[in-house]
Amino acid sequence: MVADLLVAKGAVLLDADRIAREVVAPGGPAYQPMVDRFGPGILDADGKIDRPAVAAIVFGDPEALADLNAITHPAIGVAMIGRKDEFADTDHIVVLDIPLLKPVHRETLSLAAVVVVDAPVGIALDRLVNLRGMPKEDAEARIAAQVDRKTRLEGADLVIDNSGDEQHLAAEVDRVWDELVKLRGQAEG
Numbered sequence: 001m002v003a004d005l006l007v008a009k010g011a012v013l014l015d016a017d018r019i020a021r022e023v024v025a026p027g028g029p030a031y032q033p034m035v036d037r038f039g040p041g042i043l044d045a046d047g048k049i050d051r052p053a054v055a056a057i058v059f060g061d062p063e064a065l066a067d068l069n070a071i072t073h074p075a076i077g078v079a080m081i082g083r084k085d086e087f088a089d090t091d092h093i094v095v096l097d098i099p100l101l102k103p104v105h106r107e108t109l110s111l112a113a114v115v116v117v118d119a120p121v122g123i124a125l126d127r128l129v130n131l132r133g134m135p136k137e138d139a140e141a142r143i144a145a146q147v148d149r150k151t152r153l154e155g156a157d158l159v160i161d162n163s164g165d166e167q168h169l170a171a172e173v174d175r176v177w178d179e180l181v182k183l184r185g186q187a188e189g
Contacts, residue, residue: 024049
């Protein structure tokens with residue numbers, strides 16, 4: 001939702017989840033390494049990676065999750081850098097939507113600012129279960145596999161509070177957009 005609001009304001013969105021789907025598609029750079037590591041049981045009837053099947057394997061097994069990340073993250077990073085570089089000589093505000101952002105990304109992706117969308121864990125869990133229909137155990141495992149809230153907030157330049165209703169969220173996005181526009185102006189000047 002935040003990404004959609006930013007795009008409506010004029011941002012160019014590079015979505016790591018969308019790119020992750022591309023790199024694991026048949027012929028993508030992470031496809032065969034994933035099949036080699038996790039076996040043909042992760043493929044659907046069409047020979048595509050079955051993401052829920054992979055999630056069932058990795059979100060309860062730290063070693064398997066580390067292997068998945070080692071296969072997919074470099075390919076996702078290369079694709080994101082390439083796409084970001086396409087806008088280097090423009091005045092576009094490019095937003096990289098990276099759910100698993102780590103401090104190393106700031107440097108490797110040359111980020112001008114890190115914006116964190118924040119909500120208390122209880123609210124995030126409730127939304128995964130009630131809005132996305134995810135089983136509670138799966139939602140808890142997914143949250144546990146992510147960078148913890150304290151670490152995300154420590155690495156933020158700007159924070160969007162997503163604990164309220166849609167009107168509150170829209171106001172938060174407006175506030176942060178104004179800051180991003182100022183940053184763009186400083187970079188150009």
